[in-house]
Amino acid sequence: MRQATLPWEGVAKLNPILQKASWMESGDIRPYVFVRPENSIANPGARHQLDWFIHEPIYKNPLSLDELPFAEHIYDIEGKAFGPSNMAMPRWVFYDCSVVPGFVAGFACRTSKLPAAFRAILPERPGCEWTPLSLFIIIPSMHKGEWVAHNLCTINSLVKDKSDQLYGLGFLSKAFGLWYANVEQCTGFTQWGSPALKLHSHFGYLEVVGAYAPVHSHAETITYRANISTACWEKFFTREEDMAFLENYEPTEIMIDPREQKSMIDLQRKIERHEGPFYLNASEIAGKDLSEKLTIYRPKKIF
Numbered sequence: 001m002r003q004a005t006l007p008w009e010g011v012a013k014l015n016p017i018l019q020k021a022s023w024m025e026s027g028d029i030r031p032y033v034f035v036r037p038e039n040s041i042a043n044p045g046a047r048h049q050l051d052w053f054i055h056e057p058i059y060k061n062p063l064s065l066d067e068l069p070f071a072e073h074i075y076d077i078e079g080k081a082f083g084p085s086n087m088a089m090p091r092w093v094f095y096d097c098s099v100v101p102g103f104v105a106g107f108a109c110r111t112s113k114l115p116a117a118f119r120a121i122l123p124e125r126p127g128c129e130w131t132p133l134s135l136f137i138i139i140p141s142m143h144k145g146e147w148v149a150h151n152l153c154t155i156n157s158l159v160k161d162k163s164d165q166l167y168g169l170g171f172l173s174k175a176f177g178l179w180y181a182n183v184e185q186c187t188g189f190t191q192w193g194s195p196a197l198k199l200h201s202h203f204g205y206l207e208v209v210g211a212y213a214p215v216h217s218h219a220e221t222i223t224y225r226a227n228i229s230t231a232c233w234e235k236f237f238t239r240e241e242d243m244a245f246l247e248n249y250e251p252t253e254i255m256i257d258p259r260e261q262k263s264m265i266d267l268q269r270k271i272e273r274h275e276g277p278f279y280l281n282a283s284e285i286a287g288k289d290l291s292e293k294l295t296i297y298r299p300k301k302i303f
């Protein structure tokens with residue numbers, strides 16, 4: 001069933017929250033969906049009430065030979081963003097684990113309108129009307145309603161001067177993908193101390209389901225799960241304290257020190273002994289430097 005009015009049909013006014021991300025307004029930067037036709041989402045945006053994405057997405061088919069330059073741009077951004085941490089995505093991973101089972105979402109800029117700072121990073125590719133600036137890869141899992149966030153990166157991380165960045169590009173790329181695909185629950189992973197944690201913690205209360213992952217190539221990886229709720233998304237921009245979180249969750253004495261592996265292993269053991277569930281506080285993460293210790297929270301007991 002298709003919802004009556006899609007947000008990009010007739011909506012002209014940008015939510016005031018997105019004033020910090022005014023680059024969304026003109027239409028020269030638009031969301032994109034890179035998905036094979038069989039995987040296309042039936043009722044995009046039907047689950048979460050949100051009026052942020054005012055322009056119709058650009059649709060691309062990753063299996064079409066004509067779209068190879070678009071895919072090559074994605075590889076460029078991804079390779080440069082993850083190269084330094086030795087996690088650049090091999091091409092077969094993109095194919096086998098991303099575009100065949102799931103899809104890629106993000107924002108793309110009309111190539112003729114690319115700012116000089118971005119043009120300097122991306123090689124010229126003739127025939128590309130739109131150039132991707134970010135990517136969020138998400139894959140459905142065997143657990144009904146749960147999707148796995150596999151990759152998130154943006155061109156912002158490759159631009160030295162902050163004034164050349166598009167504020168919120170990473171956050172909004174993930175927000176768009178979750179909203180578009182009606183994602184109910186999202187599991188993902190990142191490294192403790194990563195700036196990405198500041199983004200991931202704002203899509204729904206973030207439960208730590210794994211605090212240490214030696215099976216991963218980077219053992220100091222947090223695995224998280226969030227029940228997606230747009231109620232807390234705008235706090236990424238406003239930096240408002242989430243009173244509902246504080247009313248329902250309390251700090252424990254457990255801290256994660258991103259520089260101390262033992263703190264991760266200790267929490268992992270507690271999770272395995274079913275002493276949780278354990279959560280992170282988005283407001284606390286937003287206010288801290290990446291190397292600072294993070295408090296672990298748990299649901300308050302209701303008497």
Ligand SMILES: CC(C)(COP(=O)(O)OP(=O)(O)OC[C@H]1O[C@@H](n2cnc3c(N)ncnc32)[C@H](O)[C@@H]1OP(=O)(O)O)[C@@H](O)C(=O)NCCC(=O)NCCS
Pocket residue numbers: 081082151152153154155156157166167168169170171172189190191194195196198199286290
């Ligand atoms: C992490 C990443 C996706 C963030 O995307 P982005 O487009 O730079 O970030 P956004 O514009 O959406 O959000 C900006 C906010 O993110 C946080 N942030 C982004 N980069 C940061 C950094 N290097 N250090 C600290 N905070 C950072 C800040 O909270 C910032 O807001 P503020 O300046 O008001 O404090 C991007 O930096 C990236 O691609 N990094 C390399 C790949 C990577 O590590 N991906 C995450 C794997 S899960």
